[in-house]
Amino acid sequence: MQRIGVFVCWCGSNIAGTVDVHAVAEALKLEPGVVFSTDYQYMCSQAGQNIIKEAIAEHKLTGIVVCSCSPRMHEATFRKTAAAAGLNPYMVEIANIREQCSWVHKDMPIGTEKAIILGKAAIAKVNLNAPLTPGESPVTKRALVIGGGIAGIQTALDIADAGFPVDIVEKKPTIGGKMAQLDKTFPTLDCAACILTPKMVDVAQHDKIRIFSYSEVTEVKGFVGNFDVKIKKHARYVKEDVCTGCGDCVSKCPMKKVPNEFNLGMDNRHAIYIPFAQAVPKVATIDPNACNMIKNGKCGLCAKVCTAGAIDYTQKDEFIEEKYGAIVVATGYNHISMDKFDEFAYNQSKDVITSLEFERLTNAAGPTAGKLLRPSDGVHPHTIVFVQCVGSRCDACAEKGKEYCSKICCMYTAKHAMLTRDKYPDTDVYVFYIDVRTPGKNFDEFYRRAVEEYGVHYIKGMVGKVVPEGNKLKVQASDLLSNKQLHIDADLVVLAAAIEPDKSARPLATMLTASMDTNDFFTEAHPKLRPVESPTAGVFLSGACQGPKDIPETVSQAGAAASKVIGLLAKDKLTGNPCIAHSDEMMCNGCSSCERVCPYGAITYVDKEFRMPDRTTAIRRVASVNPAVCQGCGACTVACPSGAMDLKGFATSQIIAEVDAICK
Amino acid sequence: MQMNEHKPLIVAFCCNWCSYAGADLAGNNRLNYPAEVKIIRVPCSCRVNPMFILRAFQRGADGVIICGCHPGDCHYTSGNYYTRRRMAMLFSMLDYLGIEKERTRVEWVSAAEGAKFAATMNDFVATVTALGENKRLEDLRCKK
Amino acid sequence: MQKITKNQLLDKAAELLDNGTVTAVLGWQKGEFDYDVTPALFENKEELFANFVWNDFCGANFSKYLIKHTRKVEGKILVFLKPCDTYSFNQLLTEHRFDREKVYAVGIPCEGMADIDKVKAIVGDGISSIDCGEKIKVTTIYADAAVEIDGKDVLEGRCESCKSKKHVAYDELLGEEGDVLDSNRFDEVARLEAMTPDERFAFWQNELSRCIRCNACRDVCPACTCEKCVFGNPKSGVENKSPANSFEEKMFHIIRAFHVAGRCTDCGECSRVCPQNIPLHLLNRKFIKDMNECYGEYQAGAEVGSRAPLVNYTTEDLEPGEVFDRRDTDA
């Protein structure tokens, strides 16, 4: 049995004006377990807190109930008071007789009666309270960044600059991501490579950063502060630490007809290749599907020309296991496939291209060395049609495309249109749009310049179909404002394809037990207040893996994610919330219901040997809650059919006791 | 009127982050609602076990209302989505057993919706008052 | 009525025992009166050939026994599974309740099981023998001649609205595979839904008032596999042993139905074993029907590892207040 003290606060006249505080204190004195009951003008004042501290000492109280304002206001205060007096802070319960009683009721007898009932409920609860101690877990002071695009690069740099080691895992042979493929960036039109490559070099040279390129994460175990991650480093058949990136091997390689993924297949590369001049790490990679030596042992030219002796045809995939305190997901995006959009003839004509392909076509390092030429015949196009919202903003049941707005297309299309008109004033540029969305700093000004200064034809309406005919593309579209159907003979059609999360994100989310929305974007812990944290503690989000984003937004989110990681890694120990779920192993069936509703992946299962009631032993699967990960929502307690799962601080027995006390 | 003589007893389960704060805001703004409403604080609406609801009715409650964050705003990201399914199913079952469906309710009240909290409670108390005493889920032993 | 014969099952069991695939056989054991069949674990061929039975009264669903037996028996257990049993089998695997490796499941077709009460309603009491062939031949001590009954006329209630003749799990199938059926199993629920609340209340008050809390429904239920049931656990806050009044009758059955909601495969064992003939399956089916209608078709146990509606959600789910509107507009 507890020894409970009850402290009724007047809150000046805030409570005492509508509630007879003496009567409340007197009535609650009679409740089971109550050994002391008093009232005072301001319990939260120093004098009031002293009354509590003295009573705890004098009456050897094991629990206290403060009838006062909302626990959201002073629960922390009174917990500290209790702790100062040597009482476990979780032995404190608050009966909210101000916000939920004196302030909403006018009649003194009614208010008093309700205050007594609320007090009884708190007493009933505290009778079943148990001292709680927050759990502690150590923090591994190393971060993992998954994805080496601008998001991953920025996050890694920021964390590393704060002094914590960071590893970047990138599945491609080089970091850089999508931004490395871009030509210019809106709305300032500075060159992407000029601003990105210095950062890539910074990453490469940073003593706190390791890059695992051509690698992927295959296994994640553990929890916040203590992740165990397995990384698979694909064999690139070139010793990374020996290769100097001179490129001699590349120029000698006889296999020259491998579609170049960096230029989106618009030109070819060799079987041994360096994706682009500023690649980081700048080392060659052999494509095992193209290399004759690896496929059938015939060739070996590259090994012969490599003066450094970096070529190793026998190299195997390698696994690296490392511990991390925090994980940042920066897996980025891709354009959706255009296969389902027959109307735009993407698969029929080489001259119907996506915007990213257009970027490569205008990039000085691209397949045409920056000259805008048609992919089909290398002729300069005179009429270019840009189509917006291809696959974005589609109805969910349409089964092609995405429901959301891809966010970046309006701006990059304006950029493309403007740059085209700037470089080639003889070109007619049409942009078919549904809405032009420009909410960003200098964005609308940028778009207006495209229209006003560069004479881009913006037409409200959609392209209905594109039909290749001879060397032209017959574009049929509607102009909604002039209520006409247009027929344009275009030379080039550029589709602003919707973007979607990278395909690697879904299996990664499963490994991380991080939640995703139906579009496979990672979900945030809170859409407004915790935008760069995943609900899974210790997992953070950076860049387009969380939702479509442009570069400035990505970089700012990357910085935010980094600061969250730094905040976490700066701690030596993590202190948890003690009000968490726990499972009674003797009752748990291991049925997995709780695991399925846990938003944090805090529940795992272990096979344990038990002595059964019939004196046999059996190995049973039982749930185990990770106290460092559980946030204490209680979803599992209701999903659990056997009642094995309970929540400390809000235990089933406590809530039932409150119900009973209220319904007396 | 006979009906009005019975003061109903209402148990309101409020999630700590939104609805309990919404109730506090109703207090801050001195928005009155009947004292028959007694609030129990839970971390999330998904902590509310159907057993608690039945227990309340057994012990003499005439109505039980569960308040949580608006869908999409759950502090724990998904708790209230589970609440929504569980309570939809439970309420449908109670109705199937012939128990007045108006006695149970789920309402989403954000921390900013003090006025909605008070209005909801006023409405719920009025609805339950009109139904009269809970007879179909009562335990006479508790009414002595 | 059954198309597959006892000998086919015996031969299969003998073969698997002989070749060492299994060390025990979970099957039906004959009783006193040809209809009182008991589930039994046969550990050798002699016992098997002496006591194994397969007839129109082999309704018992063995899935739940696998939890107990796989913990105890060394080696594999042969279990015979009728189509409806395979759903429970899968559901238990979904919940990790036994080790699949320890079981050799033989699917057997089922033509529906007979209800002895319905047989007695036709032939009267005092049954002295029942011969289950194409027809069910019954003799009683009160009549000289045997009465022939068409099995279809005395089907168990659950078999009248059989949901599936398809086995969703087995290592080996005897006989022919059937199909998932377009059953009328929700008709009775719909009939109740169409009643007024007062009528429904009266209906359930009458049905549940017969409950004697023998726990047969719970103890036979393949979804009720808790190590300790909340109703037997003083710490749960709802423990009780007897239906002291109508509240506790309702409490037990509502909570039980809620706990198995999304996990119940609608095998019908609860109603089969209820000594008081309470149509308990109508509670479980209500949940199934509601979940199907609100959250999309879901059949517990149709596949291992599936996620039940109550441990799942979408952001577009209907509101608790709308479950009623849904029905009002449907009507």
Added chain:
Amino acid sequence: MSHNSNLQDDIIRMSGVNPRKCMRCGKCSATCPAYDEMEYHPHQFVNMVENGDIEPLLKSESLYRCLSCFACIERCPRSVEPAKLVEAVRLAVIRQQGANRMKPEDVAAIADDETPQQLLVSAFRKYSK
């Protein structure tokens, strides 16, 4: 603008189309092969139904210019299905008039050797009472 909500409800119900899903991209009109024949174009159709502006549609020959090729349905990013609306308005016309739009004696004038029999039969089914 005339607002005929009864008719609007009927058309929405008959077609099963929710015109509010339209985001006014005009792809239906962009894709329509009969665009130039029409007084009201597919996207206007959707818009007018949404606004309850049905009367002009009932009277418009545009109704019968739609080939029911379903290109608009196929291409609409929002699954609005304009062709179904057109069909529903056609039905509304038939229902409203309550009179024969096609009589046997008219057939000779319309039909020629190349007119398929099936067309006549289905035309009768649709346009006569």
Added chain:
Amino acid sequence: MRKCSLDKLQSVFAAVNEKMPIYLPANGSDGKAVYTKWAEGVELSDSLNTVRSPKDFFFPQTENMMEFKTEGKTIEIIDVRDEKEDFVIFGVRACDVKSFEILDRVFLTDPVDSFYASRREHGIIVAMACTKPSETCFCQTFGIDATEPMGDVSAWKTDKEIFFKANTEKGEAFMKAIEALTEDADTKEVEAQKEATKKILKKLPLAELDTKAFGGGKTSEFFNHPAWAELSESCLGCGTCTFVCPTCQCYDIKDFNTGKGVIRFRCWDSCMYSDFTRMAHGNNRNSQKERFRQRFMHKLVYYPENNEGIFGCVGCGRCLSKCPISMNIVKVMKKIGGETK
């Protein structure tokens, strides 16, 4: 012996009901017989017997024993026992009549259970002879004559008439209440019916079952019998057998906190349950085998040991028809008794 025509049966019930409530087996909504308080229109069921035994009348499933009222920190104890009124249970079969004797030996021996005693004292049992026993019947095994049921009044029902014979003083009171509706009768028809029924009883499948192997003093012989494991193998551990059994008399005493006080009540318990007689140290019968064994050993060995050889079973057959897995006392007797013979 008195008799009356079956047409007058309702009048007989009405006449009794004027003096005291009368309960009789009537068909419930599920078509099964259930003891029902007679009121206009309640008809005697044709069923052989009820699903629930009539032990409820004397030993109800739940019964409040006392109440504690709490006020602040004071507790008041309230005696809830009240004076019972007389009542009639009509149509009790011979097996169930015998079950009362078995219960009496438990509840009425010192210390007397006042709750049971008070009900028992006020109950008048009108027993009804069987004419169409079921294959599950084996009352003969325990020496019960289904054609000559005991009770305060014995009754026989033929196609047209019903015969009554008082056996006790309470029975005489019942006879008096219906005197005006009955007339004197000879025993010829009753004897004929008995003869016919006895022939049928001999034909019952379980007619040969006997108790020779069992009785007091056999604990060591049967306790470690190897067959218990096999017999209990499939037992679900539910309480169906116990709760439909007319002689099972175990109960649990529990407290129910009403919020304003505590109701101390008892309710049926079953030795098949894992928490049966659970004590501070835990359970004394940990496996289902032990619990299963307890139930049958009690009926076949322990009870007769303490009660002059009377067995704790009356052969009503309820458990035979209601056990979800069809395991029952007959199978146990045959398996265990048969082998040791």
